[in-house]
Amino acid sequence: MLENIALIKEVHEHLATKDAQVQAREALAKINLQKISLYRVHMCNAYEIFCVCVVRAMMSDDKSVIIISPINLLDNSSSMDDVVSVIKKLQMSQDIVILDTLANETHYKEVSCNIVK
């Protein structure tokens, strides 16, 4: 996972592998997922894979990150609170936009963020 995240900085900013991996490790530490640093994708659960996707998006130089139906990407044990908590902990510089269908509306009831219908 570490290599997967570090790749973005290595390619776009020509950051040395070691430095890019330090940044990736720091980002994973913020969401208490250091343990998955050396995991391969099949060793991670849905929540961990989702977090890695978000961290990877954070590493990119895009101005906004669009997450489509995050609840469908997670397993039953995770909620929208987990998603928002990950985004908050990472202190991402980009604008985060979550797009979802009305069918998933109930998942957003307790969430403390702007909801536009």
Place this chain on the structure above:
Amino acid sequence: MVLKFIDNVGGKTLEILDSFYEALKFTFICTLHLLRPKSYNPAMRMVLTKQIYFTAVEIIPLFTIMAVLFGSVIIGAVIVLASEYGLQDKIGSIIITFVLDEFSPFFTALLISLRSSTAINTEIAVMNVNNELNTLRRYRIDLIDYLFLPRIISGMISVVSLSILFAFIMLCSGYIFTLFYMNMDFHTYKHLLISAIELKDLLVLLIKSITFGFVIMLIPIYSGLKTTNAYTAIPISVLNGMVKLFVAIFFIEVLSLLIQSL
């Protein structure tokens, strides 16, 4: 009936020409990236190091055993035949031409194709089917720089280095056979080889190995890229890739023989 036949032949020809043009375009783009310093970013260098390890280093024990077994038998047969036909005075140039110009690069290319090209074809095809290639594209990661170039360069480095190793092992085996069949001491054998070796032989070994290395990685990559979006398409992609690869290897071998005979 006749019109339909001509239509079919024309359609097939256009299809073949189109795919040939696509393959040539891909080769040209990969070569351009190969020469561009910008392609060599830290991520690419990391993949390159790993690929060299997988392709050239991991195979060394098996490769050495194969080289000793096959190399010794074949060089033995060549020496026995040469001495039977009274060509002892030309044994140096026979060994050098056979080992350096022909057998080492060809055999190395065959072994690497069987081991690494199949793996690379499957890897790229699986990545394609799993949409991993699209994910990389979405992150604006150049597939050629990050995925293909390290594999192509590692192929070229591996075939060149392993061909040299193979040639060395074959030449050592050659000494054992010349000792038994011609009672030749090591000093004479060494002198015979040194006087027979020409710059042309080294150039042929180098150019052929580089060409083989380039082709045995490029064709499986291209074949993997052309896989349609289904898991059932993966074995078909590997099958097609390997057939094209072996045709290309034999074509290069024949072409090199033709060029050398001019």
